[in-house]
Amino acid sequence: MEVILADYLGFCYGVKRAITIARENASADGTACTLGPIIHNPQMVERLKREGVGSVDRLDELRHGTVIIRSHGVGPQVYDEAERRGLGIVDATCPHVKKAQISAKLLVEEGYHVVIIGEREHPEVKSIFEWSNGQAEIIETTAEADALKTWAKLGIVCQTTFSGGKFREIVTHLVEKSREIKVLRTICTATDQRQAAAMELAANVDVMLVIGGKNSANTTRLAQLCAKQCKTYHIETADELQPGWFDKIEKIGITAGASTPDWIIKEVYKKCQNR
Ligand code: SF4
Structure with a gap:
């Protein structure tokens, strides 16, 4: 294998x-x-x-x-x-998060109605919201974008770990909401790189292992994306690997979220190699 x-x-x-x-x-x-x-x-x-x-x-x-x-x-x-x-x-x-926080603050100061595209309950999104002086609106779906009122000036920032594709889609639903829109694509490249590499690998293997905390939003998203391409298991440690997962498998791919330590990735890699 x-x-x-x-x-x-x-x-x-x-x-x-x-x-x-x-x-x-x-x-x-x-x-x-x-x-x-x-x-x-x-x-x-x-x-x-x-x-x-x-x-x-x-x-x-x-x-x-x-x-x-x-x-x-x-x-x-x-x-x-x-x-x-x-x-x-x-x-x-993280300096990228800092940039999103400061962007929200400056947009409010410049008179924009600020929209944060991201997950309402994510701590980073909450922090960006607080830097907007509690004046931003948080939206996560195209339906929420459609429901937004129109504003004279609309400023858009994004959770750094949000999906690039979903961000673009939501922004297209927001363009009608104001004559003056400032879009700050505050997504960090680490997320895009990990997602693109995971999708590419998932398209070429039989099974994907996605390693990372079950409470990690970016790891969960990686697992969701990989699951569109092949059978995918989201695990936190090598102990969760099940022998049945490897039956008749020729190629197995491994990815891991941005919060997954190297030593856990190495343990999973070694255990797979030793099968
Ligand atoms: S994914 Fe990492 S590098 Fe990117 S904003 Fe979050 S902490 Fe920073």
Whole structure:
């Protein structure tokens, strides 16, 4: 059986950077904590905890020490609150996310009605919303785009990990909504690269394995795209591999979300090769 890795897979620039920053600020007494899990990967979160980087869900859980802002970013009020509480702030917001946040802020200041195309419940989208001073509208579907009122000036930004194709489709439904539209395609190339490489591989193998947290939006999207091309399994670790999946299989492809650590990808790869 041939085991093929996608050309682009695993940690993206922003996640690598955030983990490096978190490690540089680890503390033995457990007072360096990320606000929310640093990435949507439980195995990595556990490993960082052992290295001295904890995780809290709310700032009031941290009496002193340092709060590490993860790559998804947070709204401006979180920086203010951390400062008020006398906490150190280490900002590991991915620069691409930062760009989307600042774009939303500037569009509001320039008088645009801001639309964020993305998943309402995604922490990054929430952070972009907060940078718009709570004035943006979040839409996720063409039906929501059709239902939008008309505005004198419409400014559009996007969740960095949103599908490029879906973004284009929604934007075409928004063009009628204003005479003046500013579209900022704040999608990062890591997502497009991983999705294109996964689709290309999925079209040429019998089975795809998509590795990553079940709570990771970008990994789940990779699995959905691959499933359109061939039988696809979304797994978090090598332990989930089932012998039955490999029966009469000639080629198996592997991809992984932007929050999947290299060591997990290697374990899955090796286990497949040893079958
Ligand atoms: S997917 Fe892109 S925007 Fe998101 S953390 Fe990675 S590099 Fe940054």
